[in-house]
Amino acid sequence: MKKFFLTGLTVLLCQTGFAQIETEDEYDEEVEVNDSLVVDSVASEDLQADLYLEDFLHAIGYYFDTANVPAMDSYTGWDMKKIHPYEQRIDSIADSTLLILTEGDDCFFHPPTRSNQTTSGFGIRRWGRRYKFHYGEDLKLAVGDPVYSIFDGVVRIAQYSSSYGYVVVVRHYNGLETIYAHFSKLLVVPGMSIRAGEPVGLGGSTGRSTGPHLHFEVRYKGVAFNPDKIIDFSSNTLKTDSLYIDMNLFDHIKEVKKINAAKYHKVRSGETLGHIARKYGTSVKAIQRLNGMRGTTIRAGKTIRVR
Numbered sequence: 001m002k003k004f005f006l007t008g009l010t011v012l013l014c015q016t017g018f019a020q021i022e023t024e025d026e027y028d029e030e031v032e033v034n035d036s037l038v039v040d041s042v043a044s045e046d047l048q049a050d051l052y053l054e055d056f057l058h059a060i061g062y063y064f065d066t067a068n069v070p071a072m073d074s075y076t077g078w079d080m081k082k083i084h085p086y087e088q089r090i091d092s093i094a095d096s097t098l099l100i101l102t103e104g105d106d107c108f109f110h111p112p113t114r115s116n117q118t119t120s121g122f123g124i125r126r127w128g129r130r131y132k133f134h135y136g137e138d139l140k141l142a143v144g145d146p147v148y149s150i151f152d153g154v155v156r157i158a159q160y161s162s163s164y165g166y167v168v169v170v171r172h173y174n175g176l177e178t179i180y181a182h183f184s185k186l187l188v189v190p191g192m193s194i195r196a197g198e199p200v201g202l203g204g205s206t207g208r209s210t211g212p213h214l215h216f217e218v219r220y221k222g223v224a225f226n227p228d229k230i231i232d233f234s235s236n237t238l239k240t241d242s243l244y245i246d247m248n249l250f251d252h253i254k255e256v257k258k259i260n261a262a263k264y265h266k267v268r269s270g271e272t273l274g275h276i277a278r279k280y281g282t283s284v285k286a287i288q289r290l291n292g293m294r295g296t297t298i299r300a301g302k303t304i305r306v307r
Helices: 027-045 046-064 252-261 271-281 282-293
Strands: 002-006 009-013 097-100 116-118 121-128 130-134 138-139 147-150 153-161 165-172 176-183 198-200 213-219 223-227 242-245 264-265 303-305
Touching: 153 176, 165 198, 176 198, 271 282, 282 303
Parallel strands: 009 097
Antiparallel strands: 002 009, 097 242, 116 138, 121 130, 138 213, 147 198, 153 165, 165 176, 176 213, 213 223, 264 303
């Protein structure tokens, strides 16, 4: 990726690093032999697979050159273990950045799935008694359906998560990162260069999932924005070849703050912590933790924090 300035506007060009990557024969052979073992291991629901994958990554870590990492001049680092490693404040993101998403045959777009059916969009949705913010787009698929990288890039994360299930994070040369979650099987490992349209995993329902689907997120410097702003899922096409990074892109932040705002409850006569917890869709332990309580006894008239 190249960066240049034009009358105060920072422009990030989509330029892949494939032409600059040089691999050693020994590295190619080792990946070819071990990659099939890693992928087969990760396909198992047994979490021992994650330990094997970690050992494998440690073994190949010597060969991975961080000079090949995309958009290093825009990010603070390259983390192959934490899905969300960035502590990025939305108000610190420059409002004068233009991302060139695609540019001819050298940098193109491919839809994440063959399906064009969405089952849950980006935004607020009810989770039990609470409202939570859904940071991605859920796309319908069947177990075993291939899922593709939408742009050229390098795999940053390929692992198991209790919430995402088997998940892949790709950082792209245009400066974006995409997250693909709930796989039944991973087809990539961290540090692997990947082209748009190459499969990263097979559809599933692992992690916090109620059925087979792809949970898909698009983020810039760790901050999610609505994938609908750049992708028309009904036609599986890209809406624009470039993207301005400004506060309009993150217009959902106000809604998130409202949901996450602290809430308090004044205890009424006869109420118990269990009753209050059910009312607010939380747990007794969570309320105890928020208020520094050890027991479950509360007196009427006391105001406690419930979220």
